[in-house]
Amino acid sequence: MLAQNNHTSVLLSALRANVYFQVFLGCSFAWLLWRLWRFTIHPRLYPDEPKTYPYWIPFIGHSITFFRDAEETMQRARLYFNNTRDPFKLIIMGEIVYVITSAQDTVSVYKNDAFSLNPWLMDLMRQFGASDSSIRAMWSCVPDKPVKEICVMLFRTLLNPGNYSEAMLDVLLSTVHTRMTWDQVPEWMVLSRPSAEGADVSLLKWSQHVLLEGATRSFFGDALLEVEPNLFESFYEFDDSSWKLPYNIPDLFAQDVKRSKKTAEAALARYFALPRSRRSDASKLVFEIESVLRSGGIGNEDMGVLVLMFYWVINANAWKASFWMLTHILTNPSLHSAILSELSPFITPTSPCTLSGPALATALQSHCPTLLAVYHEALRISASSTSVRIVMSDTYIRNFKLLKGARMVIPYRQMMLDEGTYGADPASFQHERFLQNPGLVKHPNYRPFGGGSSLCPGRAFAMKEILTFVGLAVGKFGVRLSEEAVRAGKEGRGVVPEMNTKTPCIGIMAPTGEGDVRVRIERPSW
Ligand code: HEM
Numbered sequence: 001m002l003a004q005n006n007h008t009s010v011l012l013s014a015l016r017a018n019v020y021f022q023v024f025l026g027c028s029f030a031w032l033l034w035r036l037w038r039f040t041i042h043p044r045l046y047p048d049e050p051k052t053y054p055y056w057i058p059f060i061g062h063s064i065t066f067f068r069d070a071e072e073t074m075q076r077a078r079l080y081f082n083n084t085r086d087p088f089k090l091i092i093m094g095e096i097v098y099v100i101t102s103a104q105d106t107v108s109v110y111k112n113d114a115f116s117l118n119p120w121l122m123d124l125m126r127q128f129g130a131s132d133s134s135i136r137a138m139w140s141c142v143p144d145k146p147v148k149e150i151c152v153m154l155f156r157t158l159l160n161p162g163n164y165s166e167a168m169l170d171v172l173l174s175t176v177h178t179r180m181t182w183d184q185v186p187e188w189m190v191l192s193r194p195s196a197e198g199a200d201v202s203l204l205k206w207s208q209h210v211l212l213e214g215a216t217r218s219f220f221g222d223a224l225l226e227v228e229p230n231l232f233e234s235f236y237e238f239d240d241s242s243w244k245l246p247y248n249i250p251d252l253f254a255q256d257v258k259r260s261k262k263t264a265e266a267a268l269a270r271y272f273a274l275p276r277s278r279r280s281d282a283s284k285l286v287f288e289i290e291s292v293l294r295s296g297g298i299g300n301e302d303m304g305v306l307v308l309m310f311y312w313v314i315n316a317n318a319w320k321a322s323f324w325m326l327t328h329i330l331t332n333p334s335l336h337s338a339i340l341s342e343l344s345p346f347i348t349p350t351s352p353c354t355l356s357g358p359a360l361a362t363a364l365q366s367h368c369p370t371l372l373a374v375y376h377e378a379l380r381i382s383a384s385s386t387s388v389r390i391v392m393s394d395t396y397i398r399n400f401k402l403l404k405g406a407r408m409v410i411p412y413r414q415m416m417l418d419e420g421t422y423g424a425d426p427a428s429f430q431h432e433r434f435l436q437n438p439g440l441v442k443h444p445n446y447r448p449f450g451g452g453s454s455l456c457p458g459r460a461f462a463m464k465e466i467l468t469f470v471g472l473a474v475g476k477f478g479v480r481l482s483e484e485a486v487r488a489g490k491e492g493r494g495v496v497p498e499m500n501t502k503t504p505c506i507g508i509m510a511p512t513g514e515g516d517v518r519v520r521i522e523r524p525s526w
Contacts, residue, residue: 034058038052038058039052039054046401048396048399048400048401049089049400049401049402049403050086050087050088050089050098050400050402051081051086051088051089052088052089052090052091053076053077053080053081053088053089053090054080055091059091059093059094060091060093061090061091061092061093061094062077062090062091062092063091063092063093066090066092066504067247067504068502069501069502070384070411070502070504071384071411071413071414071501071502072501072502073090074090074099074101074411074414075414077090077099078099078101078414085101085102085105086102086398086400087099087100087101087105087397087400087402092247093247093248095406095407096403096406096407097406097407097408097409098391098402098406098407098408098409099408099409099410099411099414100397100408100409100410101410101411101414101415102415103415103443103444103445104398104444105397105398106387106410106415106444106447106451107444108397108398109387109389109397109408109410109452110451110452110453111452112395112397113392114391114392114393114395115389115390115391115392115395115408116389116390116392117387117388117389117390117453117454118139118148118390119390119392120246120388120389120390120407121148122135122138122139123246124245124246124309125138125305125306125309127245127246127248128245128261128265128305128306128308128309129261129265129305130302130305130306131301131302133297133302134298134299134302134305134306137293137296137297137298137302138296138298138306140296142292142295142296147292147293147295147296147298150292151289151292151293151310152457154285154288154289154292155285155310155457155458156457158283158284158285158288159285159457159458159460159461160457160460161460165460165461166358167283167284168218168219168283168284168285169218169357169358169361169461169464170356170357170358171217171218171283172214172215172217172218172357172461172464172465173214173356173357173358173360173361173464173465173468174357175213175214175217175218176210176211176214176357176465176468176469176472177357177468177472179209179210179213179214180210180469180472180473180476180477181524182523182524185199185201185206185521186209189201189202189205189206189209191482191518194483194520196523197522197523198520198521198522198523199520199521200482200484200518200519200520200521201518201519201521202516202517202518202519203323203326203327203479203516203517203518203519204323204511204515204516204517205516206473206519207319207320207322207323207326207469208232208236208319209232210319210469211315211318211319211322211465211466211469212232212235212315212319213225213232214465215314215315215318215465216231216232216311216315218283219282219283219285219286219311219314220271220279220282220283220286221279221280221281221282221283222281223271223274223278223279223281223282224267224268224271224279227267227270227271227274228263228264228266228267228270228271230263231263231264231267234259234260234263234264234267235260235264235311235315237256237257237259237260238257238260238261238264238312239312239315239316239510240256240503240510241254241256241257241260242257242261242312242316243503243504243505243506244257245257245261246388246504246506247504261308264308264311265301265304265305265308266304267304268303268304268307268308268311269300269301269303269304270300270304271304272290272300272303272304272307273300286307289307289310290303293306293307313456313458313507314458316507316508317462317507317508318462318465318466320382320507320508320509320510321375321378321379321382321462321466321508322466322469322470322473323511323517324378324381324382324499324508325374325375325378325466325470326470326473326474326479326517326519327495327496327497327517328374328377328378328429328431328496329374329470329474330479330480330481330495330517330519331481331489331495331496335370335374335431336474336480338370339368339370339371339374339474340474340475342367342368342369342370342371343364343368343371343471343474343475344475345367346360346363346364346367346471346475347360347471347472347475347476348475348476349475349476349477349478349522349524349525350524350525350526351526352526353476353526357468358464360468360471361463361464361465361467361468362464364467364468364471365463365464365467368467368471369435369438370431370435371467371470371471372434372438372467373431373432373433373434373435373438374431374470375463375466375467375470376431376434376440376441376446377429377430377431377433377434378429379448379508380416380422380446380448381416381417381427381428381429381499382499382508382509383412383413383416383448383507383508383509384411384412384413384501384504384505384506384507384508384509385412385413385447385448385449385450385506385507385508386409386410386411386412386450386506387409387410387412387450387451387452387454388407388408388409388410388506389407389408389410390405390406390407390408391403391404391405391406391407391408392404412447412448412450415444415445415446415447416445416446416447416448418445421440421443421445421446422440422445448508449462473521476524476526477521477522477524478521478522478524479519479520479521480519480520481495481517481518481519481520482518482519482520483520484518485517485518485519495517496517497511497512497515497516497517498511498512498515499511499512500512500513500515
C-alpha cells in the first residue's frame, strides 16, 4: 500500500513537472513571438512610427527604470538611438509615452493643436482629488472661455511686468527684505552661534523659509498662515512626494503625498471659507481666481484642491534655484568675490540699501552680469522641467507618426545638457558659459520654464525673488561656508550636495536626502 502511494506521488510530481515545463515552454514561445512582433515585424510594418526603446517585460516596459531614474532612462534611450534626437517611444505602465528631445521638434509640438495639455491636466486634477463636477466646471465657459483658461490667463496678465504685477511684486520682495533681517532669522534654523554677531544656519531651510513665506504672504495675505501655521511642513512633504500623483502610484506607496496634500488643501479650503474682509491683504490675482472658480460653481473644498495645484507651481522651484546658486557661489572663491564686487554699489553689510524691493531686483538684473550668469547656469543644470501633452489625433512630427491617445513628454534637461550648445562637460556648473555668451538664454535648447501654451507665467517674478534673496544673502549677510563645511571640503567629503536626479520632477531638482550646506551668516548693521 505504502509502495503504491509512493509510486502515485512520484507519478504526480512527474506530471506536475511536465505541466510546469509545458507552461514554461509556452510562455517562452509567446514571449519570443511578442519580441519578434514588437521589435522586428511591427517596426517594418509601420516604419513611420517612432522606434520603441527595447524592453523585456510586456506592460511593465520601462516603468521600473523610469521610476528609479527618469532622466537616465531617457538619456540611455536617446543614446541607444545614436543620439539622432528623433522622437522615440517608452512604455510606462502599459502606456505609450513619446519622448521629444530636439529643439526643432519641440517648436513643432508647440505650434500643433493636435497636442493638448488639457486631458493630462484633467487627469492630474483627478489624481489631486478634485471632484468630477469641479473638473467639469474648470472646462465650462464663463461666459465664453473655459474657467481653467481664464485662470491661466489671469496668471499671464497679472504676473506680466508692466500690467498689474507691481503691487504683488512689491509685497513679495518686501517680505523677502523683511525676512532677510537679523532679527527675523528664526531660532529653529540656527545650528550654532559661534559668536554674538554670527550664526551657522542650514542653507536649505533658509532658502525655503524666506521664499515660501514671501510668496505665500504676497499671494494670499497673512490669513493662510493663520489658519494653518504648519502649512510649510506639509508643503515640503508634499513637494517631495508630489511626483507620485501624475504617475498614478498606488495608495499603498503614496501615503506621504496623500497625507500632506490633505493638510494643505484643507488649509486652503478653510482660507477660502473665511469672509473676504478677513483676507483683504490677499493679491488681486487670488481674488480674481477665486471669483472665476466661484462663478463656475466650485465650492471651498474643491477650491482648496485646485488652488493647491497653483500653490505648488508657485512655490516648488524658486527656493531650490536659490539654494543651488548660493551653493555654487560659496564653493568658488573667485566667483564669490566677483559677485561681492558686483553687489557692492547696491548692497553691503554696512550701508543700508536705499532702493525699493522692485528697484533693487531690477538693478541686480541690469548691472550684475556674473550674478545673472550664475542664475541661468544654476537653472540650466538643476532644472528637470518637462512639458506634457496628449496626442489628440494621429499626427506627424517631421516624418514620424504619433498615435492618438498617447502621452508625449518633452524633458528639457535632455536639451539643456546638449554638448553642441553648451560645450564640453555640459552637466558641470560653469557660469562662464552664459557670461561669455549671454545670447544662450534665448537658445531654443535653454527652456527651464517650459514653453508653448504652458510657458511658465511666473518666470519674471521668479527671477526677481531669486536674485533678491541671493543678493541679500551674499551682500548683506556676508554668507560664507561654515567652518564645518570648509573642513568637509578640505577632507574631500564634498560640500556641494548631490542633486536628486532620480525622482521624477517637473521643475528644479532638490538635493538628495539630507543634502544641505551649513553656512555662516554675520549680523549686518542695517
Ligand atoms: C525657478 C522658478 C520656476 C521654474 C523653473 C518654473 C518652471 C515651470 C515649468 C517648467 C512649468 C510648466 C511648463 C510647461 O508645461 O511647459 C511651469 C508652469 C507654471 N508656473 Fe512656473 N516655474 C518657476 C516659478 C514660478 C513662479 C514664481 C510662479 C508664480 C508666481 C509660477 C507659476 C506657474 C504657473 C501658474 C504655471 C502653469 C502654467 C500653465 O498651466 O499654463 N512659476 N513653471
